[in-house]
Amino acid sequence: MLHAEIEHLRELGLIGHDVLGSGRTLSLDIFTSPGGYILGEETALIECMEGHRGEPRNKPPFPGVYGLWGKPTLMNSVETFADVPIIASRGADWWKDQGTGDSTGLKFFAVSGHVEKPGVYCVPMGTSIRDLIDLAGGVAGGAELDCVQPGGASSNFLGVEHLDTPLDFGTLAEAGSMLGSGALVVIAKGTDTLAAATNVLRFFRNESCGKCVPCRVGSTKAHELLTDTLQAGGELSDERRERLRELETVMRKTSICGLGQVAMGPVVSVLDQRGDGAAEPPE
Ligand code: SF4
Incomplete structure (x- = not known):
């Protein structure tokens, strides 16, 4: 077409x-x-x-300075291009009236996991996590909510205390997660969140391009530690908790791109929620 x-x-x-x-x-x-x-x-x-x-x-240098063939290059997502006709037809003021604070306009959210009506929903920026889950028919089978990933696989898990958090850039960052790709994953009570976080890490380990050592080796090592732990019943020893937090710090600070920088975030957010030693490891 x-x-x-x-x-x-x-x-x-x-x-x-x-x-x-x-x-x-x-x-x-x-x-x-x-x-x-x-x-x-x-x-x-x-x-x-x-x-x-x-x-x-x-x-x-960033693409705006040195991009395709060494020329300044603007990179935009499909969602941005999809927004242009709406802004052109309804006007910038209408667009800015949608949303909250610095996060204006409409946003597509892909809602998946334990919800009645998984799908893609277009809502104003700043819609609360609770309202978006309600729009998707609520938690599947009327189950109790355990936690959510508000911004796709790389975003940290947030517990039920964050249900009324507006889905926008600043507020989610303050809550310890991020808007990311706008893919809300809903997890009901009774789910093994450490296994869910390990599943996310497995995805990043598989998708790591392998260019830099911290991401390539770190994601593999952490995945080994976690799968071994899960197979042994899911109880993390102090040593393994510390090792996972060390790996998260090293990968976040030394990986070249966002994949390696955030790959361990969901795992550590689950450790935090479980109260598995919240201390930051030595720098
Ligand atoms: S951090 Fe990015 S560049 Fe480095 S190995 Fe991972 S995916 Fe590749």
Whole structure:
């Protein structure tokens, strides 16, 4: 469909030549990502577009300064492009009236896990976690809520005391998590949250591009510790708790990109919720 639309624009003379009188040809092309979670990282996608392996670049320089083929490059998500027609038709003031504080506009949330009606919901920024779960039909089977991941796999778990937290950038960060990709995962009471967090870590271990050692080795090591613990009944020894927190600190501070920096966050947030030694390990 997109290829056909681009061809249509070309036939109408709207692209493919110097339409703006700037001396530059306006062109529109589609690059299909070869796939992989890490290609959501902008510089990894740029590397792919240049024909290299999909690995993130060291930043700075950021793409706005040095991007595709070394030129300043703006990277936007599909959601941003999807917002443009609404803003153009309803006006910036209408858009800004949606949401709260610095977090304005509408936001898509993918609600999954233990809810009656999993799906994608479009709500104003700042909608509370409770209201979004209600919109998705409540916790499945009327069960009690245990915790949520408000912003996708990489966001820290939040307990029921955060149910009235508005889903926006600042407030979720203050609560110890993040808005991330806007994928709310709902977890009902009775779920083994350490196993859920281990599952998340397994995903990151598998999706690590392997470029930097802390992420590649750290995620594997932590996953081994956790699966071994789960197979032995789920009780973490003091030594393993300390080792997991050390790995989280090292990966957060030394990994090149966001994947490695946040991979251990959900695990540590579960340790915090369980009261498994909240002390920060030595720097
Ligand atoms: S943090 Fe992980 S995913 Fe990111 S560059 Fe390093 S190895 Fe690759």
